[in-house]
Amino acid sequence: MSEIAAGPFGAWLGAMRAVLKGEQSADVPCGGCAGCCVSSYPIPLRSTDRVALERVPARYLRMPADSAGGLARMGFRDDGSCPLLCASGCSIYSDRPQTCRDYDCRIYAAAGLLPDGERPVIRSRVQAWRFAMPTAVEQAAAAAVLRAAEFIRDHATLFPAAMRAGSATAAAVLAVKSYGLFEDAELAPGRHESAQQGVLRVIDAARAFDRDSG
Ligand code: SF4
Known part of the structure; x- marks a missing residue:
């Protein structure tokens, strides 16, 4: 490897x-890797993730059980890919959810x-x-x-x-x-x-x- x-x-x-x-x-430095977008991750969506909340097809959106807190979740397709991923990459890249902005798979490498x-x-x-x-x-x-x-x-x-x-x-x-x-x-x-x-x-x-x- x-x-x-x-x-x-x-x-x-x-x-x-x-x-x-x-x-x-x-x-x-992802390069061409979109691993986190194809790996069956449910993505928590904050109320500030407005574009994702608007664009994700309803069948992939799970709202919190109560209004007192908790986050909506965006599910994934049968193949594990994010419903907002298209052939050219993230269809809402400049407005991608905060969870996606925070994700850094180097943390696993650092932790062994x-x-x-x-x-x-x-x-x-x-x-x-x-x-x-x-x-x-x-x-x-x-x-x-x-x-x-x-x-x-x-x-x-x-x-x-x-x-x-x-x-x-x-x-x-x-x-x-x-x-x-x-x-x-x-x-x-x-x-x-x-x-x-x-x-x-x-x-x-x-x-x-x-x-x-x-
Ligand atoms: S919203 Fe965009 S960056 Fe986030 S998992 Fe989906 S395709 Fe990837």
Whole structure:
């Protein structure tokens, strides 16, 4: 499999954390890949995703069960493709939903994970990404993200069910939010404490990250 440059790890990590804070959209060197548009992903739609809400055929749109919250969801065709994908690409690219703007499959590569389910196009892309890590700081951060993801996956059942830590996506996101705890392997969660105490530290770090988000 040929490798694909994912860019410098440090820059990616900073940008990914900004995306997770809602400060910017992802800027992914997709090239010709439209893996995330053909991989049977239900796309959450916010009320601000007006173009998608207007354009998606009704049979692919599931509105929230109640008006008190929750997001609409855009389904996918039988072949797994998004109903707004056409031969030339996304038919609403400049107005694509925020979920699509935020998606960056390099997060799986950073966390040493593959997306769940039958998603061969994305899996292949994830396996091809290669980050540049010219500095010791970047190498340490990359190792910390990997350690965080491994700890989270190993102890997924100790997290609240709502955090869905057993899913690759949620585990990768949690790892990016909490990796700072794992930079010193000797002091990492679970190292000199129970796994439950370590999990609580990860949860606290993730919640602090979310509180800091705009
Ligand atoms: S809305 Fe556009 S970018 Fe988003 S999944 Fe569909 S085709 Fe892809």
